[in-house]
Amino acid sequence: MNKPTFPLSTRGSNIIDASSPPKHVRWVCVNYVASLETLLPEGLSYLTPDELAVTISRLGFNCVRLTWSIEMLQKGHMNAVGPGSAFAKYASETAQADIVRVNPWIAQATVLQCLERVIEALARQDLMIIADNHVSKAAWCSSVNDGNRWFGDSCFPVDEWLAGREKHYIVPANTG
Template sequence: MIRLILYLCVVSSAFSYNLPLNAGRQGDRMVVVDSNNDRVKLACVNWYGAHMEDMVVNGLDRQPMDFISAKIAELGFNCIRLVFALDTYYKNPIIRSERLSANPELIGMRAMEIFDATVKSLTDHGLIVILNNHISTAGWCCSFDDGEGLWFTEEYPVEMWEDCLTQLAARYVDNPMVAGFDLRNEVRPAHGVAAEWGNGGETDFALACEKTGNMILEVNPGMLIIVEGILSAGNLIGALIKKPELSNPDKLVYSGHIYPTSPIISDLPYDLFKMTMHTMQTFVADAGYNYSAPYWMGEFGTGSDPNNEKWDHIYQFLLETDHDWGYWSIDGYKYPDENEAGYGILNSNYSDVKDPWKMEQLRSIMPILDDHEP
C-alpha cells in the first residue's frame, strides 16, 4: 500500500492524475480517464531496442538509464510505449557489456532484469509505461515477408504468446504506472496467411485479443488492454461487427498507426486524408455505439525534413482531433554502429534534441485541446 501511495504521489505531482486508467466519455468522444474520471491524454514516445537482436533498450551505451528517463519526462511526454520480443522474455540472455557501457551497474544482467530496471526507471520518473509485444523472434520490424505478421509463429505458438503477456502483466501488478498492454504490433499477413477480424477462427485477431486481454485482466485488473487494427495497424473497421468482449469493458482501447510512407492514404489531400483516417481508424472513439472505445495513435513519425506535406497532414490531424498518440521514437540510433535514426527525437548521444521544430510541434499536441462537446 505504501508503494502504491508513492507512485500515485509521483503521478499527481508530475502530471496530475490518479491511477488506474480506464475508458470514459468526454462529450461525443471516448477518451482515457483516471480514477477521478478526469481525462488523461496519452502523449507518449516509443523507446525501442528490447525487441531487437541484443534485447536491450537503445542508448544505455551513451547515457545512464535514469538520465534518459529524466530527459523523456523533461521533454513533456507522459508515457512510454516500451516494446519487446517474445525472445526477450523466453531466451533472456545476458546482455553484451558494450551495450551497457554508460550503465556499468547493469553489466552481467540478463535481458529481463534490465527490462525490469528500465520499467522502474521510467515509472520512478512519473512516466506511464505501456508494454508492447512488437515481434516474436528478436529483430527489426516490420515487413510483409518477415514471417512475423501474426501473433503466433512456428517457434512461438499462440499459447506461448498468451503465457508471455500474462506473465509480464503479473510481473508488474504492483507497479500501477505500468498501466497498459498493447497486445501485438502491426498484425499483417505471414507466410501467405492473413489476419482476420471476427471470423471466429485461429486467425481472428479480435478473438485472440479478447481471450488474452481477459487473461491479463485476471492477473492485473488495472491494465488497459490495447488492440491494434489489422493491416499493419491501419484498419479497425472490423470493430463495427466485433468488439473484443473484455471482462471489464472499460479497459479496452483501440490503436492505429500512420506514417508519411503509409500506402495510399498518405498521398491523399488533407480533407480526404482526415475522412479516411476516421473511416479506417478513429471512428472507434465516437461515443454511443456498440464498438465505442478510446483511440490511441500508437505509432507515427517523420524524418528531419520540416517541409513534408504528408507529415503535415498527420500533425494537423492530431492538432484538430485531439487524439492520444505515441511518437516513433525517442531513439538516437537504430543500431549503435549506424548513423542516427531518421525519425528519432534525440541525437545519437541520447542527450540533445535532433530536430527542435519537430519537438515544438509535438509539444503543441501534448495538452488536452478539446472538450469534444457536440
C-alpha cells in the same frame, strides 16, 4: 502535466482518471524500442536508465510505449553483454564497450534485469508505461515476409506466445 489518479478508464472517447471528479488524461507518448536483436532497451550505450527517463520527462512526454519481444522473455536469463549473448552477437565492439562504460552494472545483469531497471526508472519519473509485446522474434518489424506478423507465422508460434504471456509479467510499477 498533472499526474493522473489510477486506474484509468474511458468515458465515451475520453480517457479519464479515478479522481473525483474525474480528470481527462491526455497521453503524450514516445516509443522506446527494446524489441530488437540485442534483446536490450536501446540507448543504454549513451545514457543510464535514469538519464533516459529524465530526458523523456523533460521533453514533455508522460507516457512511454516500451516494445519487447517474446524472444526477450525466452532468453531473459542470459547475461546482457556477456559472451554468447545477443548483445555480443549483434552490437559492435564499440557499442559493447560503451554500454559497460555508461552502465557498468549491465556486465553482471540479465536481459530481464536491464528491462526492469528501465521500467523502474520510467516509473520514478511518473511516466505511464504501455508494455507492447511488439514481436515474437526480436527484430526490426513490419516486413510482409518477416514471419513475425501474426499468429501461426514462422516466427510467431502461438504456443510460445501464450507461454511467454503466462510465465512473465511486465507491469508498470507506477499503476497504484
